[in-house]
Amino acid sequence: MNTDKELIGRCLQNDSSAQKELYTRYAARMYGICLRFAGHALEAQDILQEGFIRVFLQLKQFRYQGSLEGWLRRIFINTAITLAKRELKFSQREELNSHLQVDSDKLEGLSRLSQQEILHLIQQLPTGYRTVFNLYVIEGYTHKEIGRMLKISENTSKSQLFAARRSLRAKLTEERNVNGRERS
Amino acid sequence: MEENDHNIPPQVRELFHDFEAEPPPQSWDLIRARLTGEQSGTHSPLNWSHLVGWFQPMNRLYPVLTVAGLVLIALFIWLGSKPSxxxxxxxxxxxxxxxxxxxxxxxxxxxxxxxxxxxxxxxxxxxxxxxxxxxxxxxxxxxxxxxxxxxxxxxxxxxxxxxxxxxxxxxxxxxxxxxxxxxxxxxxxxxxxx
Structure with missing residues (x-):
């Protein structure tokens, strides 16, 4: 099997078999990111396509200073943000809510759910909540970094995360009630 | 990452950071087709994402520079056409x-x-x-x-x-x-x- 470096070299020569190999190697991991950032599967497929187009067009800019996967990950996250920007609207009112974050409920209910169930809950979040949730909780960016990426203030990022958490708790309670009713 | 102030169980991050899912089988064909078009410069002239990108805050300077450039060109043409x-x-x-x-x-x-x-x-x-x-x-x-x-x-x-x-x-x-x-x-x- 080719190393990433050999594969990149061949891709840069427009070798279509190498491009397919790179796609096959990373598509599943990148599609996982797309599904988390998207509201539904079709949107995830759009991000996947757009992301790989950017990857192949910008591959010559890869400097081998980190892992190829890390570089791909950043491209896919940036692509998801770009495509979501049309729907991203952050209001000042939500920013004020960041001061009300005194809730200490750990949302333990989440850890009892399967990966697919949590994914479904994340996808149901509004675009802004979902984007900040993904960037902060899963990708590990700071609120400052998220602010720069989404061109919002740090406080807006915090309040979006708080709202995402509140929304997740509401959905968990809802599901718990539905399951309880079904069992009884 | 900053201190865990989101109260989301760490298992959620672990579960999703390396989350993989199989993309639909036709995805590669669609990417390949678009890639061929992009590389040969035959992509659709009506690519809305490019138009949206043109007016993003970072790119707002481009239309201004374009207009300024056109005005300069018109000025040069006008001055050049005047009798000397x-x-x-x-x-x-x-x-x-x-x-x-x-x-x-x-x-x-x-x-x-x-x-x-x-x-x-x-x-x-x-x-x-x-x-x-x-x-x-x-x-x-x-x-x-x-x-x-x-x-x-x-x-x-x-x-x-x-x-x-x-x-x-x-x-x-x-x-x-x-x-x-x-x-x-x-x-x-x-x-x-x-």
């Missing part, structure tokens, strides 16, 4: 400079009978050294007349004259801009009393 001919010279009365007078320029509009088709084009006051200059004049043939002011010390011995040291307009030497000269000195003829 000039007729300049000095008015004299014998060996003395004429300091009080006006230079009149007439354009001829007929090649066959130029003297019958003269029309006033412009006038310039003589400066303190008797010089005059007409700039940015269209190509063509011209008559140049110097009129001596009544308060000039040379008046009334010198009243007017045409380029070519002539008193009569139909005997004046025509100036052709397609054979330009550096200077067009006008010597005003002295009037003789009969």
């Amino acid at each position: 001919n000039q007729i300049k010279g000095q008015a004299m009365a014998d060996q003395a400079k004429l300091t009080r007078g006006t230079a009149y320029l007439f354009r001829t509009h007929d090649r066959v009978s130029p003297y019958d088709s003269v029309r006033f084009f412009g006038k310039k006051e003589l400066d303190s050294t008797g010089h005059f200059a007409f700039h940015r004049i269209p190509s063509g043939s011209y008559l140049l007349r110097i009129h001596v002011h009544p308060d000039s010390p040379h008046y009334p011995k010198y009243k007017h004259g045409y380029y070519g040291e002539q008193l009569q307009w139909n005997q004046a030497t025509l100036i052709h801009t397609d054979h330009p000269q550096e200077n067009y000195p006008v010597r005003v003829p002295k009037l003789t009393s009969k």
Whole structure:
């Protein structure tokens, strides 16, 4: 099997078999990111396509200073943000809510759910909540970094995360009630 | 990452950070088709994401620069299209400079009978050294007349004259801009009393 470096070299020569190999190697991991950032599967497929187009067009800019996967990950996250920007609207009112974050409920209910169930809950979040949730909780960016990426203030990022958490708790309670009713 | 202030169980991150999912089988074909188009430059001209990107905050400068560039190009074209001919010279009365007078320029509009088709084009006051200059004049043939002011010390011995040291307009030497000269000195003829 080719190393990433050999594969990149061949891709840069427009070798279509190498491009397919790179796609096959990373598509599943990148599609996982797309599904988390998207509201539904079709949107995830759009991000996947757009992301790989950017990857192949910008591959010559890869400097081998980190892992190829890390570089791909950043491209896919940036692509998801770009495509979501049309729907991203952050209001000042939500920013004020960041001061009300005194809730200490750990949302333990989440850890009892399967990966697919949590994914479904994340996808149901509004675009802004979902984007900040993904960037902060899963990708590990700071609120400052998220602010720069989404061109919002740090406080807006915090309040979006708080709202995402509140929304997740509401959905968990809802599901718990539905399951309880079904069992009884 | 900052201190865990989101109260989301860490298992969620672990569960999702390396989350994998199989993309639909047709995805590669769609990417390949688009990639072929992008690389050969045949992608759709109506790619809305590019248009949206054009007006993103970071790119708002581009339309301004484009407009500024177009204005500059238009300005260069306009300035380039303006005529660059000039007729300049000095008015004299014998060996003395004429300091009080006006230079009149007439354009001829007929090649066959130029003297019958003269029309006033412009006038310039003589400066303190008797010089005059007409700039940015269209190509063509011209008559140049110097009129001596009544308060000039040379008046009334010198009243007017045409380029070519002539008193009569139909005997004046025509100036052709397609054979330009550096200077067009006008010597005003002295009037003789009969």
